[in-house]
Amino acid sequence: MEANKIMQMLEDTAYYRVSGTEGELKAAEYLKEKCEELGFEAHIEAFDVAMADIKKAVLIADGKEIPCKGFRLAGSADIEAPLYYMPADDPVSLMGCKDKIVLLDTGVGYWKYQDILKNGAVGLITYDGNANFEDCDMDLKELRPHVSNGVKIPCVNINAKSAIELIRNDVQNVRIILEQEEYTGQSHNVVMDIPGETDEVIVLTAHYDTVPTSVGVYDNMSGSVGILAVAEYFAKNPNHYSLRFVWCGSEERGLLGSKAYCAAHKEELEKVVLNVNLDMIGSIMGKFIAVCSCEDKMVHFIEYLSGIEGFGLKARQDVYSSDSTPFADNGVPSLSFARIAPNHTVSIHNRYDTMDVMKSEHMAKDIDFITKFVDLMANAKKCPVSREIPDKVKEKLDVYMARKRG
Numbered sequence: 001m002e003a004n005k006i007m008q009m010l011e012d013t014a015y016y017r018v019s020g021t022e023g024e025l026k027a028a029e030y031l032k033e034k035c036e037e038l039g040f041e042a043h044i045e046a047f048d049v050a051m052a053d054i055k056k057a058v059l060i061a062d063g064k065e066i067p068c069k070g071f072r073l074a075g076s077a078d079i080e081a082p083l084y085y086m087p088a089d090d091p092v093s094l095m096g097c098k099d100k101i102v103l104l105d106t107g108v109g110y111w112k113y114q115d116i117l118k119n120g121a122v123g124l125i126t127y128d129g130n131a132n133f134e135d136c137d138m139d140l141k142e143l144r145p146h147v148s149n150g151v152k153i154p155c156v157n158i159n160a161k162s163a164i165e166l167i168r169n170d171v172q173n174v175r176i177i178l179e180q181e182e183y184t185g186q187s188h189n190v191v192m193d194i195p196g197e198t199d200e201v202i203v204l205t206a207h208y209d210t211v212p213t214s215v216g217v218y219d220n221m222s223g224s225v226g227i228l229a230v231a232e233y234f235a236k237n238p239n240h241y242s243l244r245f246v247w248c249g250s251e252e253r254g255l256l257g258s259k260a261y262c263a264a265h266k267e268e269l270e271k272v273v274l275n276v277n278l279d280m281i282g283s284i285m286g287k288f289i290a291v292c293s294c295e296d297k298m299v300h301f302i303e304y305l306s307g308i309e310g311f312g313l314k315a316r317q318d319v320y321s322s323d324s325t326p327f328a329d330n331g332v333p334s335l336s337f338a339r340i341a342p343n344h345t346v347s348i349h350n351r352y353d354t355m356d357v358m359k360s361e362h363m364a365k366d367i368d369f370i371t372k373f374v375d376l377m378a379n380a381k382k383c384p385v386s387r388e389i390p391d392k393v394k395e396k397l398d399v400y401m402a403r404k405r406g
Contacts, residue, residue: 001229019250020185042192047260051185058177071155072142080175110402127163140212187249196242207251223278239378258323275334277324282363286341291320294333
């Protein structure tokens with residue numbers, strides 16, 4: 001695919017594509033149209049997602065209102081309590097949560113939330129952004145259903161600058177007022193097939209949704225355009241294995257699109273020999289990586305191909321926080337390709353993820369390498385990795401999926 005065509009598609013879709021919104025559906029329809037332009041039929045598969053509209057979110061610290069955004073799906077409440085700053089989650093620090101509204105340095109994962117609940121917290125404050133930036137952006141976060149497990153306390157998110165001021169000013173009491181309407185909405189996956197000589201399948205995935213504060217050119221319309229470019233290649237070239245392309249919605253909310261796909265196509269997964277996922281490529285800075293949730297022989301193969309092609313990368317066996325993980329968790333050998341940029345040069349999940357962080361030459365080179373890799377896999381007489389997930393990868397999947405502590 002020509003570089004100017006790649007960059008035009010990135011520009012065409014540089015708008016908010018948040019899970020369950022019209023923007024996400026608009027992007028799904030755009031991708032479906034691009035598949036059809038290549039001569040392939042594509043369809044959109046809807047799946048349910050929990051949604052919420054925040055009606056009111058207020059944080060008052062010792063009588064002063066602090067700008068905040070309420071967590072979606074965290075219920076509605078009006079509660080006042082002493083502020084407790086908890087920078088670590090060791091047993092001693094957790095003891096201080098009782099009857100407090102807790103300020104965290106990190107996000108809210110399953111085990112941390114359950115520990116905080118167990119120790120009696122009545123509310124949560126998180127923060128994001130950068131205290132050194134001029135802006136005071138705040139992400140619109142959510143208390144994911146698998147994290148809350150049905151038990152909700154009010155949560156709000158503030159900017160890093162505000163968090164610093166809470167501690168600097170020795171704020172004693174805070175009040176959270178949170179009102180929201182929760183309901184069930186729909187997100188969408190886009191699915192397209194290229195038949196091969198066998199009914200065994202290689203599935204290529206990329207998510208196309210964004211967080212609420214970003215238009216997500218790098219994260220991850222770059223990957224979505226990437227697999228579309230791979231599809232264009234196979235419109236003109238043969239493939240032994242059948243190929244399925246899945247553009248996943250709602251990845252940013254906990255890999256919901258790929259989880260929904262795996263649940264809806266569970267029997268078909270028996271025929272899937274490999275999943276290749278793209279999540280963030282083509283950035284102006286950054287190193288290219290391959291994370292393989294399969295036998296380590298794939299790591300060695302990718303490193304071998306890197307040398308043959310003169311394309312620098314670092315490969316490892318691990319679990320990657322993207323749409324390859326639900327496939328691996330369902331027994332499908334999986335891997336993710338990404339170009340990971342240093343945070344101080346290219347950042348994600350904020351207003352700065354725009355066309356400005358992309359480089360057309362890097363997009364073209366990344367896609368060229370990925371296409372050569374997929375071509376080798378698609379035309380192999382037998383997939384070089386067995387359909388078995390190694391035990392050490394399974395252990396990491398258990399931790400990632402919160403089935404056990406890390």
